[in-house]
Amino acid sequence: MPTAPLLTILGPTACGKTRLAVAVARVLGGEIISGDSRQVYRGMDIGTGKDLADYGIGQEAVPYHLIDIHPAGYHYSLFAFQQDFLQAYQDIVARRRHPILCGGSGLYIESIVRGYRLSPVPQNEALRRSLADKTLEELTAILASYQSLHNTTDVDLPARAIRAIEIADYNAHHPLPDRPFPEIASIVVGIDVPRELRRARITQRLDERLSEGLVEEVEALLAQGLTEEQLTYYGLEYKYVTAHVCGHIDFSTMRHDLEIAIHQFAKRQMTYFRGMERRGTTIHWIDGTLPLDAQRDAVLQLLKDVAS
C-alpha cells in the first residue's frame, strides 16, 4: 500500500481549521478527512460546528469524509475512527488526490499520526457482569494483574476500568492484529491563536450559534426521540443546551456556563497538543491571526520545504 504524505491540520475550537484546510485543499487537489469525534453524527450540525458551507458548493466543493456517517445517539469510538480513517485515506490516495486530516480531537488525530495499534475488542457481557459489583480499587488491581498500568485515565471510573479490563482480557487471549496500523508519514500543522483572541472568538461564535438555532437543533433532536441522557453524553453545547431545554437552567445561566465550558475545552485541547509534541510529534505552528491567504501560503511553503 503506497503511503502518500498526509497533511494534518489541528488546533483548538474556533481557530479556523476547516477554512484553512479547504483553502489548502483547493490548491493541492485535496480531500478532507474530519478528525472530530462529534461531527460524525447526523443532525448535530450547529453544536458541532460542521460549517459545511465552508467546503463550498456544487462542482467547486472540496470533498469531505467522516462527517454525518452515524445517526445521533450512536456511540462512536477511537477504534472505529481509525478504521474509518484508513478506509477514507486509502480511497483518496488510490484516486491520486491529496489527503488532509483536519480536526480538534487530539486523541483521534494522535492515533493516526503515531499509528496506534488497536484490536477490535467486542463487549464481553459475561466479564462485565462478573465485574459489575467491584469497587474501583478492586478493578484497578484486576487491571494491574493483566498488564502494567500505562496510564491513570483507565481507572478513573468503574465503567472505564471495566472496559480497560475487557481490552486487556481480549489481548491476553488473542494475538495482536496481523495487520498493524500502517505508518503514515504526516506533516502536522497547528493553528496558533493567542489566548485572549481565542476566548473572544469562542464567545462570539457561541452567540452566533445561538442565534442560528442551536436551541432549536437540540429541541429537534429531542423531538426525534433522543433522550436527555444521550444528548448530555455528547458534552458542551449538547449538554448545556439540553439542560436548558429540559428546564434545569435558564437561558442566561446556560449561555454563561457553556461559554466557560468551551473555554476550558479549548485550553484542554492546547494542553493535549503540547503533550503530543512532548511525545514526539512535530507540530508546525501557523499564526492564526494572519489572513486566510497568508496562512494557506505558509502551509503550502511548508509542504514544499519538507519535500525538498
Added chain:
RNA sequence: GGCACCUUGACCGAGUGGUUAGGUAGCGGUCUGCAAAACCGUUUACAGCAGUUCGAAUCUGCUAGGUGCCU
C-alpha cells in the same frame, strides 16, 4: 448633620489574637479504546494609615468607600 453596621485574593465566602479555610474562575498537567470524556496540581488576600501587643486579618483610633436608620 447624628447613630449603627460593613470593607478578606479576579469573584463568592469562612475565620475574632499565634497554625489557617473552602468554592468558582484562571493557569499548568495526565492521556493507545466513551476524549466535546474523566482526572490531577496550583498563583494572587485580609481597604489605607497609626497604635496596643512578644505576636494583629482578628483589639483601639483616625481616614476613605459602602449599606441602613434617624432628622
